[in-house]
Amino acid sequence: MTQLVTRIDERLASLVDELVADGVVESRSxxxxxxLMVLVDRHRRDRTADAIVRGYTKQPQTDxxxxxxxxxxxxxxxxxxx
Numbered sequence: 001m002t003q004l005v006t007r008i009d010e011r012l013a014s015l016v017d018e019l020v021a022d023g024v025v026e027s028r029s030x031x032x033x034x035x036l037m038v039l040v041d042r043h044r045r046d047r048t049a050d051a052i053v054r055g056y057t058k059q060p061q062t063d064x065x066x067x068x069x070x071x072x073x074x075x076x077x078x079x080x081x082x
Contacts, residue, residue, distance in 0.1 A: 004032075 008016075016031045025031040 006032075 013028075016025075016028050019025045019031055020027060025034060
């Protein structure tokens with residue numbers, strides 16, 4: 001397993017220690033791992049969202065593209081036994 005070494009200020013260390021004391025995370029290392037996973041996931045999601053926006057900007061959705069979803073929704077609701 002790779003080890004990362006970093007320095008943080010006392011205020012942040014104290015806040016992390018509160019998370020440990022409150023049982024939110026198991027340890028300082030656990031807090032760092034979870035924080036990094038959130039950061040990596042957020043970056044991945046942002047890149048995906050940007051790609052989707054670029055795609056729709058390059059080739060916008062037409063009314064015909066969306067029409068089938070409206071029709072499918074109407075049929076699906078009509079099938080409900082309400």
